[in-house]
Amino acid sequence: MTSMILYHGEPNGPSLAVLAALAESGVTAECRAIDLLRGERHILPGVTEGTARDMGVEGEGPVLVIANEDGGGEAMTESVFIAQFLDECGANTLQPKDAYAHWQMLMWCRRVTERCAPAAAFLGCKATAHAALAAMDDSAFAALSSHIVSEDLRTRWDMIRDGEFTEAQVNDSVRHVTGAVAMVEEQLADGREWLMGDVTIADFETFAWLNGMPALLPEVFAGKDRTAAWMDRVRARPSVQSALAKASKPAPEKSWAPGPEINRWG
Amino acid sequence: MADVTLYHWEPNANSGKPMLALMEKGVPFDSHYIDMLNFDQHKPEYLAINPQGTIPAMTHRGPWGERMLVESTAIMEYVNEQFDGPALMPADARARWRIRWWMKFMDQWLAPSFSMFGWKYFVGPNSLATHGREKIEEQISRIPLPERQVAWRKAVFGLFSDEEMAESSRRIEHGIKMLEAELGKREWLASDEYSLADVNGFNLAYAMPLSQPHLANDDLTPNIMRWLRAIYRRPATQACWKLGRTRMASRVEILEQDYIPPRDESEGVTSGVR
Numbered sequence: 001m002t003s004m005i006l007y008h009g010e011p012n013g014p015s016l017a018v019l020a021a022l023a024e025s026g027v028t029a030e031c032r033a034i035d036l037l038r039g040e041r042h043i044l045p046g047v048t049e050g051t052a053r054d055m056g057v058e059g060e061g062p063v064l065v066i067a068n069e070d071g072g073g074e075a076m077t078e079s080v081f082i083a084q085f086l087d088e089c090g091a092n093t094l095q096p097k098d099a100y101a102h103w104q105m106l107m108w109c110r111r112v113t114e115r116c117a118p119a120a121a122f123l124g125c126k127a128t129a130h131a132a133l134a135a136m137d138d139s140a141f142a143a144l145s146s147h148i149v150s151e152d153l154r155t156r157w158d159m160i161r162d163g164e165f166t167e168a169q170v171n172d173s174v175r176h177v178t179g180a181v182a183m184v185e186e187q188l189a190d191g192r193e194w195l196m197g198d199v200t201i202a203d204f205e206t207f208a209w210l211n212g213m214p215a216l217l218p219e220v221f222a223g224k225d226r227t228a229a230w231m232d233r234v235r236a237r238p239s240v241q242s243a244l245a246k247a248s249k250p251a252p253e254k255s256w257a258p259g260p261e262i263n264r265w266g
Numbered sequence: 267m268a269d270v271t272l273y274h275w276e277p278n279a280n281s282g283k284p285m286l287a288l289m290e291k292g293v294p295f296d297s298h299y300i301d302m303l304n305f306d307q308h309k310p311e312y313l314a315i316n317p318q319g320t321i322p323a324m325t326h327r328g329p330w331g332e333r334m335l336v337e338s339t340a341i342m343e344y345v346n347e348q349f350d351g352p353a354l355m356p357a358d359a360r361a362r363w364r365i366r367w368w369m370k371f372m373d374q375w376l377a378p379s380f381s382m383f384g385w386k387y388f389v390g391p392n393s394l395a396t397h398g399r400e401k402i403e404e405q406i407s408r409i410p411l412p413e414r415q416v417a418w419r420k421a422v423f424g425l426f427s428d429e430e431m432a433e434s435s436r437r438i439e440h441g442i443k444m445l446e447a448e449l450g451k452r453e454w455l456a457s458d459e460y461s462l463a464d465v466n467g468f469n470l471a472y473a474m475p476l477s478q479p480h481l482a483n484d485d486l487t488p489n490i491m492r493w494l495r496a497i498y499r500r501p502a503t504q505a506c507w508k509l510g511r512t513r514m515a516s517r518v519e520i521l522e523q524d525y526i527p528p529r530d531e532s533e534g535v536t537s538g539v540r
Binding site for chain 2 (some may be wrong): 040051052057066076077078081082083084085088089092099100102103106110114133151152239263264
């Protein structure tokens with residue numbers, strides 16, 4: 001197997017999803033923690049093919065660097081796709097084998113990454129990342145920002161630092177997180193343990209984006225007993241426990257960095 | 267009557283993806299044309315099939331009853347996994363990752379910018395001229411998903427700000443450069459084998475030499491042009507684009523030309539197909 005290095009942030013959001021999938025897959029990869037909010041993702045050593053890192057839709061997610069034969073490295077991004085890759089290289093247990101069930105899982109993950117993830121990252125960054133970035137002096141922030149290739153991702157960093165969180169965007173984000181929780185609650189209504197029946201990437205991806213939300217939006221989770229019990233089950237899995245144990249400080253669910261953009265079409 | 271029915275508009279963008287994937291796989295299907303500009307997708311008979319009112323949608327009948335599938339890229343993955351026929355995803359896991367990455371990048375980052383231009387200069391004005399504002403407003407109010415209502419109003423009435431158009435323009439220019447660089451690395455997009463990424467990318471890019479003549483042409487983007495012509499020559503592509511009914515689909519004929527020189531940006535706008 002080619003050598004792989006997984007650069008990950010604090011175990012929350014997409015970094016948490018991929019760390020959990022790595023543990024489930026049994027694949028060997030060296031895990032290196034980086035500080036996403038210091039822009040360290042943009043200055044990784046040994047990346048010679050950086051398109052996916054530079055232009056990924058997910059924003060500041062984990063990066064899996066695969067060694068090339070020529071000594072360089074290709075940066076892989078997008079948590080769902082990294083999780084699929086690790087699963088397919090390893091135990092191959094996290095995706096349904098039936099084509100229709102696989103489609104259902106992919107559709108579920110799309111709803112989470114397109115609607116819930118931008119909203120959760122927006123609210124999380126408002127709650128924690130804004131203060132950290134605002135406290136940076138201008139020259140340090142400018143140096144960080146100069147390494148970010150994607151213009152629209154750089155704009156998201158600027159807006160978070162400047163505290164540009166409009167009421168409309170906040171309300172919209174709360175609506176999307178509420179929708180995701182409702183979707184989970186409904187999916188579990190037939191008494192199933194995991195979202196797709198068996199444990200899949202959908203459980204880790206969904207849990208990872210929602211794990212920081214109860215503290216920010218307790219009202220959204222009120223009375224959602226099935227969701228709460230499912231989150232406890234996901235959290236209790238050894239793969240998630242080992243991922244959460246990689247936290248460098250308490251409460252990793254409060255660690256956020258600029259995420260996917262909010263849909264430009266409204 | 268085939269087991270598979272595909273509800274689609276023109277072989278273009280999202281509708282064209284599952285159409286071409288089914289044809290590449292050799293899967294027989296009943297083609298059900300939905301006239302998007304006549305708002306067929308919001309009529310009760312279609313909402314009975316796909317309550318979200320989005321196109322394309324596919325039904326597949328079998329021992330399980332009837333399945334209804336939506337979202338063009340996800341439908342393509344289903345088509346590839348469910349049916350026999352040539353594999354449209356390679357065996358190599360890393361190539362599969364790259365294909366998925368490019369499809370998401372095109373679906374979420376690049377294609378919305380292309381469609382903003384398409385609606386502003388072509389589809390929106392044509393739709394307004396044909397149906398009138400009042401009828402369109404009434405049709406939009408029947409769309410089930412609120413965010414789709416917002417998107418449709420923006421699209422049909424051209425309510426894009428100058429900033430939004432400038433951002434879309436920037437993304438189109440940057441995206442074309444990325445595609446050109448990527449296609450310089452391998453024969454096909456993201457992989458050494460013809461795959462779903464090529465099916466997806468062709469639907470996004472086939473008309474670029476017409477709509478973006480200053481950015482996509484044989485002088486500036488030879489790899490893109492080689493790739494578009496190679497896909498155009500495939501029998502499945504030829505059969506697929508024959509299902510088009512409007513001049514939107516017939517734009518594909520530009521790829522008959524052996525050499526397409528750079529032209530001014532304004533020719534993309536005035537040709538009415540941008």
